[in-house]
Amino acid sequence: MIRYFLAILFILSVFYSNAQQQIIFDQFFVNDVIYNPAISGSKTYNPLIIQTRQQWAGFDDAPFSTSISYHQAIKYNTAIGGFINVENSYPSRQLNLQLNYAYHIPLNSNNTYLSFGLGPKFMFYSLNFNREDLPEMNDPAFNFNAHNEILADFSTGFYLYNKNFSLGFSALNILQSSFNGEVFTNSLNQSVSNSFGENIEIRHFYLTGSYRGKIINNDWEIEPYLQISSAEKQSNVVRLSSRIIFLEDNWLSVGLSNNGLISSGIGFKANNICFGYSYGQQLNGEIVRYNYGSHELTLTFKLISYNQKERTSFWY
Numbered sequence: 001m002i003r004y005f006l007a008i009l010f011i012l013s014v015f016y017s018n019a020q021q022q023i024i025f026d027q028f029f030v031n032d033v034i035y036n037p038a039i040s041g042s043k044t045y046n047p048l049i050i051q052t053r054q055q056w057a058g059f060d061d062a063p064f065s066t067s068i069s070y071h072q073a074i075k076y077n078t079a080i081g082g083f084i085n086v087e088n089s090y091p092s093r094q095l096n097l098q099l100n101y102a103y104h105i106p107l108n109s110n111n112t113y114l115s116f117g118l119g120p121k122f123m124f125y126s127l128n129f130n131r132e133d134l135p136e137m138n139d140p141a142f143n144f145n146a147h148n149e150i151l152a153d154f155s156t157g158f159y160l161y162n163k164n165f166s167l168g169f170s171a172l173n174i175l176q177s178s179f180n181g182e183v184f185t186n187s188l189n190q191s192v193s194n195s196f197g198e199n200i201e202i203r204h205f206y207l208t209g210s211y212r213g214k215i216i217n218n219d220w221e222i223e224p225y226l227q228i229s230s231a232e233k234q235s236n237v238v239r240l241s242s243r244i245i246f247l248e249d250n251w252l253s254v255g256l257s258n259n260g261l262i263s264s265g266i267g268f269k270a271n272n273i274c275f276g277y278s279y280g281q282q283l284n285g286e287i288v289r290y291n292y293g294s295h296e297l298t299l300t301f302k303l304i305s306y307n308q309k310e311r312t313s314f315w316y
Helices: 002-013 286-290
Strands: 045-054 064-073 078-089 092-106 113-128 146-161 165-172 182-185 191-193 204-211 213-216 220-231 237-246 250-257 261-270 273-282 294-304
Antiparallel strands (some): 045 064, 064 078, 092 113, 113 146, 146 165, 165 204, 182 191, 204 220, 213 220, 220 237, 237 250, 250 261, 261 273, 273 294
């Protein structure tokens, strides 16, 4: 099974030529539903996840990301979910609200499922400069120091999974919603096109895979997780993370990506609440000398799922 699983990952990965994360989290394996709507309803509990990340600590106005997600099975084969992502990176702020629907199809008696997901999304985008940061020139694009826009788009994906492995593929921002248009007004009260680029929502593709197996008795497990992301005119981002798990909900992790980011993390459970922390550091580039790394906190509430009894399920 493992050989076939790795072969599928390799074959699919050769189709990728570009990549860049929409929102970056070191503990992407915890809050994976924000990358693929088909994951909604695949757990035996209803996860409510709050995740925050301070990138490049020590810089003024460094990127700060927050995500709140939730999903659950309804009855039989259907599931719903959604998330809110907020990313602050001066001078821009982006808020994404997505609602997910997933349909799960049982494939065999070993609790293997194939799910399909769809997620319509609404995005609020704000660009707000401080007046003193603007150039002193008669450029219509800089006549006003603020610009706001509301856009709509959607994402889709599939997810093959059982208790020991998962394989997913998703496409985000299918429509590549754009705010390119006549949005600025100059001193003569004439509308002109903006100069901030054509698309702010570039289409992204994600390929993910994981395998979970026991290593010591029934108490210790290992879970490697692979994520490959792709986007037009951007470089591939390949991220590999691995967790050593003790008694299902206590773990240590280490992660590495091909863009020079390394991370380590820890997680533990108290009652039905899981806490996670990770620290990441860039290994190359001039920015390494001027920041204190990236810090990330994750809080997961494992709520009881009564609707999972309607169908056979698994997972931890």
